[in-house]
Amino acid sequence: MSLLTLRGVRKSYGDNVVLDDFGLDVEPGECVVLIGASGSGKSTLLRCVNLLEVVDDGVIQLAGVDITDPRIDQDKVRSGIGIVFQAYNLFPHLTVLDNITLAPIRVHGVPRDVARTRALEMLERVGLADKASARPDELSGGQQQRAAIARALVNEPQLMLLDEVTSALDPELVGEVLNLLRELKSDGMTMLICTHEMSFARDVADQVCFLHEGRPLEVGPPAEVLDDPREARTREFLSRVSGTTGR
Structure with missing residues (x-):
């Protein structure tokens, strides 16, 4: 099917x-x-x-x-379903880690510690483990897009x-x-x-x-x-x- x-x-x-x-x-x-x-x-x-x-x-x-x-x-x-757009759509006032955990915690009710663990795994997956505490404007465009992909992947779509x-x-x-x-x-x-x-x-x-x-x-x-x-x-x-x- x-x-x-x-x-x-x-x-x-x-x-x-x-x-x-x-x-x-x-x-x-x-x-x-x-x-x-x-x-x-x-x-x-x-x-x-x-x-x-x-x-x-x-x-x-x-x-x-x-x-x-x-x-x-x-x-x-x-x-x-994970979706990633041309624009990164990352919240500039949040860290990369907080951007990724925002929806799982607030929308899907995932416990904060579980969401953070999963988000860190995704950042490792996309090569951004060292950028978890960075703000989006501290990243290159390619890094921001990889962070956006990590955010889409965190719910295991x-x-x-x-x-x-x-x-x-x-x-x-x-x-x-x-x-x-x-x-x-x-x-x-x-x-x-x-x-x-x-x-x-x-x-x-x-x-x-x-x-x-x-x-x-x-x-x-x-x-x-x-x-x-x-x-x-x-x-x-x-x-x-x-x-x-x-x-």
């Missing part, structure tokens, strides 16, 4: 249809990379999966449970959603975040990632999904979608972002 299933998902803002009859399956342990031009619906898709947006139609299932059912406990669903997590970083800092995502992939984390890093998509993705006008125009292994795309729109997009045109 797929961990994440989307069927007929539609989302619009007024007359602007952002997702249109969207369907996708993500298997446990799989990394699916979403690519497409700005405005193609990638970020909205992640926000719908995390229930930050209410879909207008269609069904999203997580581990076989319809999470678009209005009777669902949204906080419980979100506790099983079933699924990680990552939205252009390297686009705000200086080029020399991109590698450290992508390497962390590679490690998460090797550990079996299921991930849905929006990115313009085509080399990362080629190396790590099990599937690449090219979105065009809110639809999954082309979905398949990286070797097919990135190197031998069927659709003219896919070839046009790849030509713009990476200078490749496929066949």
Whole structure:
């Protein structure tokens, strides 16, 4: 059974249809990379999966449970999904450790000592064990993004959603975040990632999904979608972002 299933998902803002009859399956342990031009619906898709947006139609299932059912406990669903945005969204007045323990303690009711222990384990995991007492403005951009990923991982999510997590970083800092995502992939984390890093998509993705006008125009292994795309729109997009045109 797929961990994440989307069927007929539609989302619009007024007359602007952002997702249109969207369907996708993500298997446990799989990394699916979403690519497409700005405005193609990638970020909205992640926000719908995390229930930050209410879909207008269609069904999203997580581990076989319809999470678009209005009777669902949204906080419980979100506790099983980690999401990381382009902006780090760390509270500047809190230490890195306090940023990571805030939601487990206040939202999920985790005892403080348990939350701190788990947070320190996550900081060790992302290579920031020595930065627990630092404030966010004392960290580099790459370190702040790794701290944001640690915060998303602390609840041991079933699924990680990552939205252009390297686009705000200086080029020399991109590698450290992508390497962390590679490690998460090797550990079996299921991930849905929006990115313009085509080399990362080629190396790590099990599937690449090219979105065009809110639809999954082309979905398949990286070797097919990135190197031998069927659709003219896919070839046009790849030509713009990476200078490749496929066949």
